[in-house]
Structure formats: structure tokens, C-alpha cells
Amino acid sequence: MSSIIQLLPDHVANQIAAGEVVQRPASVVKELLENAVDARSTDIKLIIKDAGKALVQVVDNGLGMSVTDARLCFERHATSKIRKAEDLFSLHTKGFRGEALASIAAIAHVEMKTKQDQEELGTQIIVEGSKFVSQEVAVLPKGTSFAVKNLFFNIPARRNFLKSDTVEFRHIVDEFQRVALAHPNIYFTFYHNGSEMFNLPGSSLRQRIVNIFSGKTNQKLVPVQEETEIVTIEGFVSKPEFAKKSRGEQFFFVNDRYIKSGYLHHAVMAAYDGILKDGAQPSYFLYLTVPPNTIDINIHPTKTEIKFDDEHALYAILRASIKHSLGQFNVAPVLDFDRDSNLDTPYHYKDLKGATPTIQVDGSFNPFSDDKVNKHYSSGSGYKKAEPTANWESLYVGLKQDAECTTGSADFSFESEEVTGSLFNDGEVEQTVHSAYQIHKKYIVSSIKSGMVIVDQQRAHQRVLYEQFLINMTVNQASSQQLLFPLDLFFSSVEMELIEELKLSLINTGFVFEETKKDHIVISGIPVNVTESEVSLVLEQLLSDLQDGIPESSFSQNDSIAKSMAKSLAVKTGTPLTVKEQENLVNGLFACKEPNVSPFQKPTFITMRVEDLDKKFAI
């Protein structure tokens, strides 16, 4: 039988290798940025078009390449960073495998321009699908520019596999942020489709974090610092009260390289043990420096996983140093650069004695006389019943009395106990609750004609709110409460992009945007079922729910917003409810179009017929 084994031609081998290195446009971003950092650049520009599908370009002012190197860099296993196997144990560069450029050139159209500082002229090379198309001498500035166009042009299956622009863009932002956080001293700029997403001048680490994640981040950070023989730890963790629901801003860097490590994450969480609410996630930006020969970065093609010689010791040191920082912060407040000093207690007040409050007793007060109660409350003796704001109607703009949507947009308040009668007592209610009983601050039990119903309070309220928001948005009858003092909320540029995309739908829920600036929005009106203090929570949850992609159609966009807002605003398990609130909730649920399930398709209630109960007792 004839022999059948052949060596693969280089361009096929490169295409196969490319599958490991380049999964999506963000992988190209990572490789090009890391090469620019390795070339000791101080100014790096990232320019992308259509979430990197049309163009990823990185322009740096680094060392550049000689004519020979410019040609060689596209060969597989061509690297200037290591020469012998031992070099792997003293790495000071991001790259070392010499695979990235060969892989990228195999599956895209690449145009490279490069010039070394001491040379008069530079080199311009075009490679398409591993084929050299042209090489020219050119007048160029110092440094290197790689433009990668039409990624996966020769592998349609991979191209079709790419996600929506929002998702691919998100991945690119993640990679950009990781490199920018690892090198705060380098000036990074990032443009997407012509608009500037980030402009990060070289700065301190704290300033870099703030520049990336918006001004509000500064007050959240607690510094961490520890130096031992096996590791130096630097960076910041967030104060417990700023913990988020999602795992967003969590970064480990080891020797300036972003890494993922479930084990180290666990160490951080252990440091927060007992001071975080269930499921809450702190932000952290932690920089570990270890001797290069005590780690192995070679275990993953994209080099985001790492093996440490002494993991257990690292774990213990990391946990202890974060605990220490958090403890220190509890005793002495951290210096906060952005704090408004006018809000601090003036110095001379601290030494003054506080006046002892005097108690005035109204001897004629009879708590059992209705008349007296009212008089007493309104007599201004310190305990004052909240008066309804005069002209309160004027606080509601756009609230039209439209008979067909009164059920939907009814105010379902759980904040105060002054609920004025059942809101769902018109003909549409199928089963009216007469008495309800809350058990374990979780379920509401109530008797109905055929037996009893047990309602899950959180899911039921989610359903009620969800339908209210949907009606508001789709019927375009958003009821909005005007704020006396507009809210100024800060967001990162990526969050601002999402908000821009969602703006119309948000306006339909009742938000009124007075201004949208580059890094903040001013809100002058909010939906009626949201309180002022909940606004930033609701928006933050919404952005985190939608960061993996905003639905394309406006219908599903509305649906996602309604779901997310219902989730953040619904009364939680563990909240005690008054009988009135319980009744309102159950009535509200059964007035819904789909009372059986929560917006997340979980059952909202179960029923038990009298016969079922009888059977149980018959045993």
C-alpha cells in the first residue's frame, strides 16, 4: 500500500493554528496591543470599524522593525522575544510564541507599516491570507501600524459564527481595558466607527481606573499593598457597600499580564467573608508581581491562565492583605480626592458640646381619640405626619387618565403603608382576596373559593411590575414623576453607549433625560413605580443585564428592559408585608394577563383545593 502521510503546506498549517489564537476580532486586538506594548511604545491607538469585523488597527510609537524583521514577523514561530527554552522562565514580554502575526495574516488582509527611529525610511507590507501581495519602501513616522481588515474572509464558517456587533464590541472593550489597566503609564486611545471611546493619558493606576470606569469609581476604591518574599501585591478593592450584583470589574494581573484565576478570586471573596450581602460581587484591580521563574504562563494559547509554584501561600497572603485593607478602611476613612470638603464637619464644631434634646409632653394627648391624633400629628411638635405635597398632580407629567390602561399603570406601592384601597377592585379581577397571611416573609397564603392559594411574593411582584412596564412602553403612555432636583449619574463610556442605544425605550418607561453628556446623564423624570433612591440601582442592573447584547428589535428591547426593571424593583423574599400590601399584591397578580408565571417563566403561585387537603387528612 502506498504511503499517505504528507506535511501540510504552511498556509494551511497557519490557518489551523489561527483557530487557536484568533477566535474573534477581540483576539486580534489583544495580540496587536500586546505587541505594541512589547515594542516599548508610550502612545498606542486602537481604531476599529464595525466591532472589528471590518477593521482592527493598532498604531504605536514603539521600536519599529527593520526591513528584514518586517518580512520575518509574519513567519510562524518567528519571535524576537525568546531564543532558547530557558528564556521561558525569565519572561518580561507579553508575547513569546511567535504565532500571532502568522495566524492573523493567514485569515485576514493585513497592511503593516513600520519604521525604526534611526532609519530614514520605513517598510510597508501587504499580506492577504498568508500571501505576500506587496512590499514597498515608504516615508513613515517612527513606530508600527497594523491594519487588519476583513477578518475570516477565507473562512466563511468562522465569519458567520461571529456574534452581533454589540457582543463583539464588548469583547474588544474587555481586551482593551485589560491591557490599558496593566499599563497605566502608556497613553491609550480607542476609536470605534470614528468616535472616541476612551482617551487615557498616562497616569497613576488609580487615575487610570477612574478614567476607564468613570468618576464615581474613585470613592469606591480601597488601596491594597503588601510586600513579601514570594509576591508583591498592589492595587485596589472596592468598599463592601459598593459591591455589585454582577461580576463586572474584577481584574488580576500577574507581572503586568491580565490573568483569570478562580483560585485567587476565591481568596478575594474569602477576605470579604461576612461583610457582603449574599451574591454581591466586589470590584477589584489587583497586581501581583512574582519572580518570573515561579510561574508558568505557557499552559494556555491565549496566555490568560497561569500556574504558580506556591499557590497556597499566594492565596493566604492575598486574603490577609485584602482583609487588612478593608479593616483599616473601617477604622479610618481613606483619603478621597474627589470629596467635597464643604460636606465635612467644620473643625470647630467637633469640640462643641451637643445640646441635650428636651422632651415636651402633651398631657392632653389621648391616643384613642381620632380627633386628637390628627390634631397632635399636625401640631408641629416634632412628630409630623407627612403632608401630601401641595399640587402633587403637577409632579406627574404625561399621566393621562385613560380608562383602558388604569389597571396597568396603577401605582403599586410597597414603600408606604398608606395604600389607599385595593387598586384592582374593578370588574377585571377574577379572584378577590379577602384575607391573606404571609409566611416566612416569602409566601402569601390566602383562601379562595375552591381552597387556598400560595403566592411567591417576589415572583408575583415581578409579574405585576413587568406587565405595568410593558404597557407603559408599548402603549407609549409613560407616566413619569418629575424630580425636584435632577439626578446626575456618571457612567463609563461603554455604559453610555448602551444607554444611548436604549434611550428611546427608557423614555417610554418614564425616564426623562435632561442631558446626555460624554460620561454622565442628567435625569429629571423617573417612572412612577421607581423611587429616586432606586434609580441608579435600576440602571446599573439594566446595563449589566444587557451588556452581552441589546436585542435588535424594539419589541424585545422593551421586553428586556421591563424584565430587568421588574427584577430590580420587585419586593424581595424576606421583606415583611402588611395585610393590605399582601392583598394588593395577590389581587394585582390575578389582574395580570399571565399571572401563572414570573417574567422569567417561574411559577408564581400554587393552589390547593379543599379536596386535596381533605385527602391529606384522610390518611
Ligand code: ADP
Ligand atoms: P510574539 O509577540 O510572540 O513574538 P508575534 O507574531 O506577535 O509573536 O510577533 C512577531 C514579532 O514581530 C515580535 O517578536 C516582534 O519582534 C515583531 N513585532 C510585532 N509587532 C511589533 C510592533 N508593534 N513593533 C515592533 N515589533 C513588532
Ligand code: MG
Ligand atoms: Mg505577539
